[in-house]
Amino acid sequence: MTCHDAREWFSALVDGTLGADEAGALDGHLATCAECRRELQRFRDTVALLRGAAPVRAPAGFVDRVLEAARPAPWPRRLLRGLFLPWPVKLPMEAAAIVLVSVGLVYYVYRTTPELQRSARLESTPPVVTETPRLTPEPSAPSSSREKNQPPERDKAQEQTRSMEKKMADRRDAPRDADRQKAASRPAPAVAPLVGGKVEAPPVDAGRGANVAEERARSQAAPAAEPRADASQPRRPATAPSAVMSFAPPDVSGRLAVSDRDAALHGVAELVTRLGAVESRRVAASDGTTIELTIPREAYPEFVRELGRLGRWQPSQEPASLPVQVRVVLQIRG
């Protein structure tokens, strides 16, 4: 037996787990090796030192603290824990808060995306100069200012719009400035701008003017058709009619059969001015002209009477109760 082998058995010897054969062999070596005997004694002393170490005591109050911690949590807290932390892997509260806020923001942005897109369109569209259709012809004015800042993807629609407007401008009648000034001085008219020739629409209406242009471009495919009303467009308050209102469904629509269309158009223009109405749209076709206008409810009966003088008025839609501002779509045939 070598010294190394003998020392490997020291632990077993000290703990009394050494077998009889090994114990005999170790005793034989120790009897002849003084160095291993000294080493064994130091080994025994070390173990005795360890076993004689002062016992460690738990700090005062330890039992109470453990018992307190072991008490079941109040049922509301357990319920909340069960409801909100059901996962085996718990998210730190900070991370959960970030996730919740992010999800909320994404949802909010998602919900408001159409509004944002509309706002972006409004900002990219310059104020539109809206020309009121007139009954008397007038040298056609190029509407170049409108297209200058249009985004390129709208070029096609703009082209269609331009051609549509040019066609309409060609049919314009002579201006009636005196009547227009008279109309502008009346208290009743809804929105003055559209009555008096070229006016600059406010920014919001300018944006909607772009929509008007798009709508016109769309209606180019069927120019004689009755103006379409965009059902998705909410009705604006009656106190603020404008060109955009033509997209709302009309309150009254009908056909005016006349023998002389130009004379009838002239007469309607006079009526519009005299009764404080606002003409918002006009579409001319070979078989007739469609005019959209808004007229105060109190002036509507007289308007109908006057239409009867101009031709044969056949209303296709005329509700019993009318709003304060009545939207009328008038088809003049003849």
Added chain:
Amino acid sequence: MTNGRRRRIQAPGNLERAVWSNWMEGRTGDDASLVDRLRRGEPRAFEELVIAYQHRVFGVALRMLGSRAEAEELAQEVFLRVHRAIAEFRGDAKLSTWLYAIASRLCLNRLTSGERRMARAGEETLTRLASGHASPADELERSELEAALHRAIAELSEERRIVVVLRDLEGLSYEEIAAALELELGTVRSRLHRARMDLKDKLERFLP
């Protein structure tokens, strides 16, 4: 959830507690009875368990971690785990072995996880470990010896340290250590022997 977990644990009054604690401390018999009572949810059974094993569990934690605050936290966690999982205790091993197994595993996990603050393990902890009622000179000498002893233990590798703590400081048998640490007996023997040899070299100065 068992009835036992739902029931509140009633702590006795201070005087009664002191007498009872002294009687309970270090008690190791009647483990089977205590386990039965714990399983039945007897209010005082858990308290008896904590009183009986607090110093041993805390001792293992302190020898392994070196910090009293950390050791208390870990010892508390050991008892809370026992409290939660007493129904899972099969009774194959002694209750004390189960407690040592939980304590050892938590200590080793904490030592390898890097969570602990090593700065805590300083001289303050080592000098506090010293105790006794000898004369001031003896006290000083003993303090020095204890400090050296525990410093030497702290310098052992974790796997050797836990074996020597369980064997020579807590008095577990080889078989109990093997069961608690889920090791082969040969591994326990080997690690224990290496730990003792290391300590012999480190404590050379204090040996007679």
